[in-house]
Amino acid sequence: MTGPFPVAIGGTAAGQAAPLLDVRGLGISFRNGPSAVQVTRDVSFAIAPGEVVGLVGESGCGKTVTGLALMGLLPRATSLVEGDVVLEGENLIGMSQRRLRQRRGAKISMIFQEPMSALDPVFTIGEQISETLRAHRSIDPREARERGIEALARVGIPEPALRYDAYPHQLSGGMRQRAMIAIAIVCEPRLLIADEPTTALDVTVQAQIVDVLGDLCSRLGMAMLFITHDLGLVAQTCSRLVTMYAGEVIEEGRIDDVLVSPRHPYTSGLLRSLPALAERKTRLPAIPGRVPALGEIPEGCRFRARCSFSRSPCEVSQTLDPVPPAALVRCCRHGELALKGVL
Amino acid sequence: MSKRALRLIGSRLIQVIPVLVLATFAIFSLLQLVPGDPAAVIAGETATAERIEQIRHMLGLDLPLWQQYLHWLGGAVRGDLSNSLITGLPVLDEVMRRLPNTLLIVICALLLSIAIGVPLGILAATNVDGRIDRIVTSIASLGVAVPNFWMGMILVGFFALKLGWFPTTGAVSIFQDPATALWHAALPACALALSGIAEITRQLRSSLIDVLSSQYVRTLHAKGLSQSKILWHHGLKNVSLTLLTVIGLVFNRTLGATVAIEAVFAIPGTGSLVVASATNKDFPVVQGVVFVLVLIVIFCNLLIDLLYSALDPRVNKR
């Protein structure tokens, strides 16, 4: 039993029939004067309708920037995006701003980490919900208000009619996050990108928000890309997991499979270093070294310097290989290694 | 009216007294350093030393300084700003006669500053580091660097003397003939507005840049709102509070700058009054002007603070 979250509808990496979102070879760079710094490279994954996929990695791996790229929210002047992002058959990369705006908030929505700074402080919650509605539908103010209050009720805000006229600073952290979710789902998008939505919240509030999200995904048939660094949250909410390291996707697979038998040494190292699952008061097996800085990405496998399994084939740039039935991994030695997971 | 507003007004009224006392006492003390003797001015060039002494005694100028000041203060708090030492006429009347001329150019300058500064600030903030931004920022820097009386002289030299579009000097009461009054006030207001434009442009630009790069603007984009809606609806409402504060500052500064401008344009306002009286050490007039101007400044700032707390939803209205 995985809680309120829907089991993926035909959710497998390979052999996908008409995915909702298909990301192919996404690479993001930022202009720095005459040169450009590459932040992510060759990011590929797919999300089926109604599926919840986790995008996991530590700080600096490029997961947030990938989420922003999917929404087309990277600054146009300084960012370079290559690759394809196909949402329901349309490629969002290269689409005009006008057409992108029509889809943002209506077909694909995003919620962010800090609800206080993510909401405009001088407008009421209600005004911020209704302006989303009115940006995408022709709807009169009274109906907009009704739909807005209904959205607040759907995310579990008590006394929604009262809270509709409240300002963000009058709500608690958990309520603000629910309000932000309400704003994001009021037009019933097909895909919700949640970028660390609960990191700033208490663990008991986090549990409530996670329930709200799961409930919405089931009821609206909405797919979700859950971006986080918390493997526990991913285990609780997602049916599939995509792991990123130093700007690349290094593993993808069904959640239960990846947790028990990860195929990439980084995923394995990450899972084994979790204090919650280790034996009490013992030394935690930590991954030595640090994530390479943006300007110092090594040749070949990016994880090589920290990997205890690296051999000479690892000096070559690694490709993302399919591992039947439903996984992908970027490691030339994945067939030979029997990596330990959480058990 | 909310309790908070009442408390604000109350605390301001309490503040008025010490500020008035401090300002007028400081001016009074400074005046003592000015060379000259009003008694000698009144007595005339051919007066004897005895005559001058007589007049000094009559005016109370031989009393100790602190006594002179307190005597004046006692009258001031009762609304009696005493009489000019030179003309003998009531100070309050003279100040009130001249005040409208000064306020006219100050208000025109303020409106001009807002009308030009706000669009320039928005233009710069929406084209950050671009060519337009650099041009606007340079103009703003000039506005800060160029002294307004010099600007006044340039304006007079070109638009008044050379082209003859505007009068060179004087003022007409706005109550008598609004059109002519504004015509006279045009050039002085332009000169005064220069630093106001610069200040508003710079503050608005930096405040708007802050707002436009904040997290909630990212959410607004994520909702699919257009750039113009984000700027005009959300952006402006968020900077309006900063703008309000800056307008208050610009008003204060412009009021102080009238002294030089009234000299250049020979406007019969409080600025020129205070200069002439200071030269003559006619301290009741000087202090009378300071008294009235301080009251105006405190009142305007109070208005701005009240507006601020009314507009900002984050302020606790209890």
Place this chain on the structure above:
Amino acid sequence: MDTSQPTPIVAVENAGVHFPIGHGQVLKAVDGVDLAVMPQETFGIIGESGSGKTTLGRAIICLEKPSIGRILHAGIDPYSLSARELRRHRRQYQIVFQDPNAALDPRMTILKSIREPMDVAGDLPDRDRRARAVELMERVGLSPDFANRYPHELSGGQKQRVCIARVLTLRPSLIVCDEAVSALDVSIQADILNLFAELQAEFGLTYIFITHNLGVVAHVSDRVAVMYLGRIVELGRTEDVVLHPAHPYTEALLSAEPVALPSQLRPDKRVVLKGELPSPISPPSGCRFRTRCRFAQPLCAAQEPPWRETAAGHWSACHFAGELPIMSAAELHPHKQRESASRLGVHHE
């Protein structure tokens, strides 16, 4: 007094920290806490926002003065000392904060930051101070090349190591770790936690580990206290509290904590707290947790719960402690049962 018992290095006796917030109201961040920390143990304090755990940590090392009650250091009340004695005394009780960026002066080199406490104390000659600073740098895993670098050149994990080295220069007896690893990435966290364990063994340190992360606290602590709205609601040995919680709030925390386990090993039942944290300015009458407790009874609103020892060394503040159908270890942590079963050679399917 039982003289065979060692003196606790920190004894909190009904202490509270109150902050007046205007209009005659008082925020009781910590409101009547009793606990004792023994030398060389790791004492965990867990709680969410508004629980008062950070304020308690700060009060323990004299950054906040208790408004009621007292906090003793090895039997002495620090506020009974003279100002000069207190300054000396406080060196023994140190703290590592959550955000290493804010804790380091960006204009001071790493070496200067680390030796600053010794420079202020002025006990050792200059050469010895430098030597000890470099020695501690190496001990915490920083190469001596970092000595002349500035904080912005270091990563988060490295900066936290600098803060740890700095704290050790005066050979403290107790270190309060206030969310010391919460801002770090998972892989770095493991490193820093290992470092803390090594330093404890080597220097005989006592830790008070304040965090909201149950996984971390369960791993490092010998005993743990659970705080809610300024009070301790449960206290005991870590295994007892985590496997057999006596208080409904602890149960909710354990249930809410997401654990990276495959679906077949995750608990079936979940306890999700309803409602919101009440305002700490006017907490609920009687038991403060009753507004969100699934077992609340009228008695809970009428009377404050007694602080009772339900099992040896295991205390909780609940009228019905021991009688409630709180989830068992098997329900909260099914994977642990399976692990221990498989170790015994028994398999469940």
